Amino acid sequence: MPERDYEQDTTIGAGTLRIRARGRAVLSNPMTNRGTAFTAEQRKALDIDGLVPTGFTTLENQTRRVYEQFRNTGTMLGKFLTLNALRDRNEVLFYYLLTGHLEEMLPVIYTPTIGEAIERFSHTYNRPRGVFLSIDQPELVERSLLNYGLGPDDVDLVCVTDSEGILGIGDQGIGGIQIAIGKLSVYTAAAGIHPRRVIPVVLDVGTDNLGLLSNEMYLGERHSRVRGERYDEFVELFVRTVEQQFPNAMIHWEDVGTGNAHRILNRYRDEVCTFNDDIQGTAAVVLAALLAAVDVTGHDLDEHRIVVFGAGSAGIGIANLVRDTMLRTGAAETEREAYERFWAIGLQGLYVDDDATLLDFQKPYARAREDVAGWELERRGHIGLMDVVRHVKPTILIGTSTKGGAFSREVVEEMHRHSPRPIIFPLSNPTSRAEATPADLLEWTDGQALIATGSPFAPVDHGGVRHTIAQSNNALIFPGLGLGVAACRARVVTEGMIAAASQALAGLVNAWRPGAPLLPGIGDLRLVSATVAIAVAQEAAAEGVADAPLSDPIQQVYERMWQPRYPDIEAI
Incomplete structure (x- = not known):
């Protein structure tokens, strides 16, 4: 079901979902599908009578069912694939489950399990998610980003990797798309960035991983990693295209190789809203x-x-x-x-x-x-x-x-x-x-x-x-930073904004108590992210880089955080 078959204000926490599609098309889109949680009235209005079991189930009961399935899956990679399949089926249910068990599931959807998922990407590939940009087809960059179906005001974050420095496993070629997907999942679960306001991207510039190049299942470009001037031109094309198509988006660089990471950050940090999480x-x-x-x-x-x-x-x-x-x-x-x-x-x-x-x-x-x-x-x-x-x-x-x-x-x-x-x-x-x-x-x-x-x-x-x-854990910082940037429409990410995020995070602990941790726990990520976001937005305004300074920071940040709950539905 194309994105145009539904409408929703994704800048607020609980916008009404206006659905134009009918029948099976409603159930095929993870943002409109709620399975057995559709009421009788909604089933009639959307022409899905008989397409789901007759019994009505609440979101809470659905969560109990999928959590049991998750717990009964034997391996960590199996748990990752189970959650992936759930997200492809019902995005609200996926995030409701994830936010309720974040400390338990973060190691599954992100490090360390995602490393294995990246290595196995070409073997476990199922439903495409994200944008795949090839250095051998630069003429398709603009079209590919537009094909994702989001407009100029619909994107807060573009998370991009060139896959050279993936976690501790190095060059993983096109499989690096999973690190961008995983990172954006944390943005949503921890900071309430709407899942339809983000784009995961992999820059496929080849790979020096001989294991991938010799694997007939590999789905990326089959040549060594391109470097030098041609690489820089491709990165420049990508950055300028994002800047033109999604002027309010922050570009989040992830797992770029050591030889390029600092150079790219220094090249764009003063003129584009950009952030490198590894640095x-x-x-x-x-x-x-x-x-x-x-x-x-x-x-x-x-x-x-x-x-x-x-x-x-x-x-x-x-x-x-x-x-x-x-x-x-x-x-x-x-x-x-x-x-x-x-x-x-x-x-x-x-x-x-x-x-x-x-x-x-x-x-x-x-x-x-x-x-x-x-x-x-x-x-x-x-x-x-x-x-x-x-x-x-x-x-x-x-x-x-x-x-x-x-x-x-x-x-x-x-x-x-x-x-x-x-x-x-x-x-x-x-x-x-x-x-x-x-x-x-x-x-x-x-x-x-x-x-x-x-x-x-x-x-x-x-x-x-x-x-x-x-x-x-970087999850204590980057979700709140992204939320703060989006909330105030920051034009760049300054060192002052990053320092403000650190100070806000440090202020949430009392390290004087014997045995106390120096940082909050992962279980407090929503509180942490909101606190960091407010500090970042206020610092952006103080430095004059916020296009929409917050007049009531606590309320505006809270309202900006998407809640994984089934919204009101209007059939149109």
């Missing part, structure tokens, strides 16, 4: 946890010495936002003074200014060679993590390296010798790649470590205190 979203949620932890230590942010271990896109993104926060608050008077608080470590060890392998976005964090000339090193010619910890005496240690166990007992105990309340964030996913476990960190610091992790960990009992471990 800015990760940084924002980590900054929130840092602000909460720093408050506990009693020392201002600029007094801390920060080591970033695994300083790629995510690690440098975190450092950049913390640096900008220091400058914005006046904690650091100059940019150079702010940079001096950081020590960045990569595969070749500590970043130093004579390292020719550093990328442009990493170079500002390189230390002068003379600064480390007198250091005694564990291994000649290599300045490793232990060397940095021993000489720098950091108070904050951030891990984005994917090197499981890198924060060893020796490293942590050395850090704790000079830092009574060490702030240690092993952020790498999945759990097997975490730089340390919370249980070990608490044991090695006698319960004093302030911890946030990338993967979920169970509470840890130590010294008679139960420590609830904060998960630095």
